[in-house]
Amino acid sequence: MSKENTVSFEELNYFIDGQLTRSERAKILDALKKDDVLSKSMCELQRNNEFVQLSYSHIPEPDQNPYLTATKRSGRQLFAIAASLLILLSSTISWQLQSYLMNNQQPNIMELSQLGDALPKSNKVLIHVSEMDDKRIKKALDTTEELLTNNKQVRVEIIANTSGLSLLRKNSPYAARISSLSNQYSNVKFKACGIAMQAAKLKEGKEINLLPEAEKVPAALDEILHHLKENWAYFKA
């Protein structure tokens, strides 16, 4: 920073955090116009701020809604123990899956859009639905139908967990489509994550019912891990 513009690093911080009065801000803005070094320092501060905000904008979701857990905690000790076990189970499986992926260079993991490239290489396709996103779900179901129509040898499994579980619940908006696919093709399966079902049960305080075509599996991630080991092609919807 030049000598004539005596704006300190601390003052830049106050400026960036909106802690200055209008006249103090004006003074710094004036200094920034005149001093390139100061201006560069300000840009760097701003950029670091944005990096930090970005880095924490996609943090892992908690396994359960902490508000609901806290409000239901008293008098629900048994549920709390069950939830802890679920979290432990989920973490263990997640860790296993992560280890597997790290050690096996992710040979079968692709985006749904890459399906065309991968199909000739595999007749076993696993589609993972973890979000109730209409666009993605439609794409997943369309792709499944296309696969089943064009290739009699292919086996397709759609596995749903976290909020994607809604796809396979009894009141699913896709119930008719799933029923139609299931009636038409014997080589398609729909699987629902048991951990996600248990979490939903704890959250909603009622049993979770699935579509008749859906089958409950203990844990989606365990199922994915198992399929990857069996050389299934894995696609995230």
Add this chain to the structure above:
Amino acid sequence: MFGQSRYFRQFLQNNWRDLYRVAYVWTHDSQLASDLVQETITRCLKHRQKFENEKQLKVWLFKVMSNCWHDHFRRQKNNVELDSVDLYSSTNLEEEYYRLQVMKHVQQAFEVLKSDYREALSLVVIEGMSYEDVSQVLDIPIGTVMSRVSRARSRLKELMKDVHLNDELATNVWSIK
């Protein structure tokens, strides 16, 4: 009294995600962050009669969480400070490589910061609080907040130099944003 009203519960319900985000920055552990938020909400509900000023509720909420966090450290004082960075969750199996790299780098840099600095800076940068609010949350003078934020940024600047060197990496970050 506001603490006794249904709005109080609604307020807690609407704000747990903000608490969780900051708790995650402090702990770098999703389970611990979730536990911290649960404990905070439990304490808030238990002492709800103390909440009178609706305007200051968010500051109070974070203040309670800060107390819970420091209580946790007091309980853990004979143990090593938690240092595991869990960048993995079941929902982001295929997060883009570059984004993960940047996140990892920045989060690691943030984790290296002294706990006092990390707490102050996260409330300002992530939660967007004023220095005055942070001073109430952390129960420290406003001058201390100013110096902690400034020192934290200065340290972060050194630690994040490598991130800036890779323009390709930065390009990927912005495109995702």
